[in-house]
Amino acid sequence: MDSPATLAVLDRAEILCRARGVRLTAQRRRVLAILCDSPRPLGAYEILDTMREGSRPLAPPTVYRALDFLLEQGLVHKLVSLHAFVGCNHPEHPHSSQFLICNACGEVTEIEDEAIDRSLGSAASVSGFRPQRRVVEVIxxxxxxxxKGR
Amino acid sequence: MDSPATLAVLDRAEILCRARGVRLTAQRRRVLAILCDSPRPLGAYEILDTMREGSRPLAPPTVYRALDFLLEQGLVHKLVSLHAFVGCNHPEHPHSSQFLICNACGEVTEIEDEAIDRSLGSAASVSGFRPQRRVVEVIxxxxxxxxKGR
DNA sequence: CGCGAGACGTTATATTGTATCCAACCGTTC
DNA sequence: GAACGGTTGGATACAATATAACGTCTCGCG
Structure with a gap:
């Protein structure tokens, strides 16, 4: 496990956390590694099952705590419409992402589209609304x- | 209960369903009425509690089935980031809505912004992605x- | 009326997420 | 190195959301 790409992400995450003065502990690192290794989003309990393999039993709060940390640091994203999580492609800068979710193969593509951001922003500002978090998921x-389906 | 506005929605829903050859049964009507009467989104179990008041006990599937029907008919929307449901403002034509969700007062505004739709569509088509359902929720x-907060 | 499809009631259970409390760890200070 | 204080993690229990499965009833239609 832990493909080269995953290792690269882990290294970058390590550097980011160090720079921010927060700790990328073993558990958090493990959760991030599992997410990065997966070709598709994983539910919290799937992550839990993976972590349990060959190791001693773990409880849900362990995974949820690690996920909370990783979400705060922008190292992973949550896909609310799937109740699942994915590793982030580019955690270096804060960003509000959009996701394309294929319901045939389950693949998820993270995009970062200026135009979507802008139109969301201006639609909100018309009503005097101040956005904090954006959820954009296209299924x-x-x-x-x-x-194939054709 | 059932304000004039709610009654108007129910009437329109009745007409729509009749036209589509589907049945707006008493349960479904009741769920729709409860949602329309509420100033803010309601969770399935809140709807359930309301329906139980002064009546005999009901089980979750009853509410979820009604909700599934109403969602299919476009009479209500689901706010995935809240696990909650709202009545739709304009069920007459199919539409993909966007929502502004205030995390201070809980109010939810449904908007229908052309620009957002267009930018989402074009961002998807760049990757050859064919959108079916769109989830856009701005918190x-x-x-x-x-x-007030200032 | 009698039939068939859809709707509903009921029980049980799956899935996702938290509260709580305590123990272990880690870095700091003395 | 020992005491301390804050963060992290383990463990149990539970809350909240959602669905499976199956039998019964009802409604619209012929």
Missing amino acids: GTCAGCSQ | GTCAGCSQ
Whole structure:
């Protein structure tokens, strides 16, 4: 386990946390590694099952605490429409992401589209609304799956 | 209960369902009425509690089934980030809505912004992605609450 | 009326997420 | 190095959200 790509993410995460004065502990690192290794989003209990393999039993709060930390640090994202989590591609800068979720293959693509951000922002400001967090999840079929399905 | 506005929604829902050849049964009507009467989104179990008042006991599936129907017909929307439901303002035409959710007062505003729709659509089509359902929820503070908070 | 599909009641259970309390660890200070 | 204080983690229990499964009833239709 822990592909080269995952190791790279872990290294960057380590550096980020150090710079921010927070601790990327073993548990948190493990959760992040599991998420990065997975080709698709994982539920908290799937992460839990993975962590339990060959190790002693763990309880849900352990995973949720690690996830809370990683979410705060922007190292992972939560997909509310799936009740699942994914590692973040580019945690270096804070960002509000958008997700394309394929309901055929389960793949999730994180995009960061200026135009969406801008239109959301201006739609909100019309009503005097001050956005804090944005949830943008588009469910559909990815390019690959919509070709197959035809 | 059942304000004039709610009654109007119920009437329109009745007409819509009749036109579509589906049945707006008593349970479904009741759930829709409860949602329309509420100034803020309600969880399934809050709806359940309301329905139980002064009546015989009901079980969760009853509410979830009614909600599934109403969602299919576009008469209510689900706010995934709140695990809650709201009545729809304009069920006449199918639409993908966006929501502004105030985390101070709990109020939710449904907006229907062309620009957001367009930018989402074009961002998806760049990757060859075919959207089916869109989840757009902006959490923040509404105009009223951000004034008070200052 | 009698039939069939859809709707509903009921029980049980799955899934996701938290509260709480205490023990272990870690870095700091003396 | 020992005492201390804050963060982290373990463990138990539980809350909140949602669904499976199955039998019964009802409604609209022929």
